[in-house]
Amino acid sequence: MLDDRAKILLKALVERYIADGQPVGSRTLSRASGLDLSAATIRNVMADLEELGLIVSPHTSAGRVPTPRGYRLFVDTMLTARPLTLDALSAEAGEQAPHLQPDQPQRVIANAAHMLSNLSQFVGVVTAPRKASVFRHIEFVRLGDKRVLVILVAPDGDVQNRVIFTVQDYTQSQLVEASNILNAHYSGLTIEEMRNRLKTEVDELRSDIATLMSQAVQAGGEAMAESTDQLVVSGERNLLTVQDFSNDLGSLRRLFDLFEQKTQLMRLLDGSSRAEGVHIYIGGESQVVPFEELSVVSAPYEINGQVVGTLGVIGPTRMAYDRMIEIVDITSRLVSNALSVK
Numbered sequence: 001m002l003d004d005r006a007k008i009l010l011k012a013l014v015e016r017y018i019a020d021g022q023p024v025g026s027r028t029l030s031r032a033s034g035l036d037l038s039a040a041t042i043r044n045v046m047a048d049l050e051e052l053g054l055i056v057s058p059h060t061s062a063g064r065v066p067t068p069r070g071y072r073l074f075v076d077t078m079l080t081a082r083p084l085t086l087d088a089l090s091a092e093a094g095e096q097a098p099h100l101q102p103d104q105p106q107r108v109i110a111n112a113a114h115m116l117s118n119l120s121q122f123v124g125v126v127t128a129p130r131k132a133s134v135f136r137h138i139e140f141v142r143l144g145d146k147r148v149l150v151i152l153v154a155p156d157g158d159v160q161n162r163v164i165f166t167v168q169d170y171t172q173s174q175l176v177e178a179s180n181i182l183n184a185h186y187s188g189l190t191i192e193e194m195r196n197r198l199k200t201e202v203d204e205l206r207s208d209i210a211t212l213m214s215q216a217v218q219a220g221g222e223a224m225a226e227s228t229d230q231l232v233v234s235g236e237r238n239l240l241t242v243q244d245f246s247n248d249l250g251s252l253r254r255l256f257d258l259f260e261q262k263t264q265l266m267r268l269l270d271g272s273s274r275a276e277g278v279h280i281y282i283g284g285e286s287q288v289v290p291f292e293e294l295s296v297v298s299a300p301y302e303i304n305g306q307v308v309g310t311l312g313v314i315g316p317t318r319m320a321y322d323r324m325i326e327i328v329d330i331t332s333r334l335v336s337n338a339l340s341v342k
Contacts, residue, residue: 002052007078009033009045010054014066014074018318021243023063068284068292068317075280075321105129108338109232112311112331117235119327122242122315123259125298127269128230129308129339134190138182138216140175148175150216155188162219170212178209182216191217231266233259244293244316251293258291269298269310276300278325278332283317293317297324299332303339311335 002010012033013024024032026042037045046064049055054070057063066074109126116124137153146169152160170178186194194217198210236259239245245252258265278299284292297319298312311332313324 002049005035005037006045006049008035009042010049010066010070011074011078013046013049013055013064014070014078017065018320021318023058023065025063028063068282071282071295071317071321072285075282079322079325105339108335109309110234112335113232113234116311116313116327116331117238119331120313120315120319120324121235122238122313122319123236124234124311125265125269125314126232126311126335127266127309128232129303134188135194136187138179140170140179140212140216142170142172142175145169148212148216150219164215164219166212166215168211174209175212178212178216181209182213231269233265239315242316244318248293251291254291255294265314269312278329280321280325295319295321297321297328299328301332301335301339303336305340308339 009029013029016024016028016032026039026046029046030037030039030042033042035042046055049070050057050064052069053067054073055064056067058065106128109128113124113126116126118124134155135152136155139151141149141151143149143163146166148164148166148170150162150164152162154160182194186197189197195214198214198217236256239252239255245255278297281296281298283294293316294314295317296312296314298310300307300310302308312328313319315324
């Protein structure tokens, strides 16, 4: 536990480092904190904070910078985000905020990512709304010996194809029989509901047809899951101008690899979607964010009260967290309003 004096000094140090990007010395900290303390007293407190792993001295500098643990304590206990009004955000966003209209969900998502990037001057990310894996129609097409094309049509007309390799060979008439059964009795169900019903009803079907159906449901679920795992990223080039990254080509290369693959980002943002409100992930404090120099501020967004995706800002650990919280929080509400049925 830190005493009040140590908390004030740590808060002042973090805020000064975020603002200037330079290690903070005792003289600067004395002015920034407003405390009437001698330089020797401040150095002693800084030594205590360093021993606790909250700050560190980079290289041979006399100043100190926050560690991931120091940032975490600052964010959790010392940060006070002022409420940002919708009008204020719209004024900053210029013409982008009015474009968050419900005409086309994909356009809303793209505009939201662009707005997050422009307002933060970092990277904006938005996961596309997760759709329930529901099928309206299914067809099987024989491609050759033990190879079958599964064609799944979703209620919104989206078509997904997947080739499956079967244990036995099927004639086209057998494939038509299987698709007729599925279309007659399972149309409108989610893939998960189909899977559960097939488990209980499989005894009533011929084993060869049941096996084919089970394979088709598995393949269909994978195809639909792939179609919904979409991530929109905007503003990666902003990181080229960030001092914390621009001097380290190795860090930049790792960051751009992260944005290129997107899988790790999807896993990170998926964790945010299971919790309420804004969440902050600070690099280096866990395996959630893979790079010590990187932080993520994210929040889920909803459609008609149901969480369907996540959005956020990705930038350097040295970011103005209070400002990022405001941007992410109100953007999530704008997107939720734009996508929900009025």
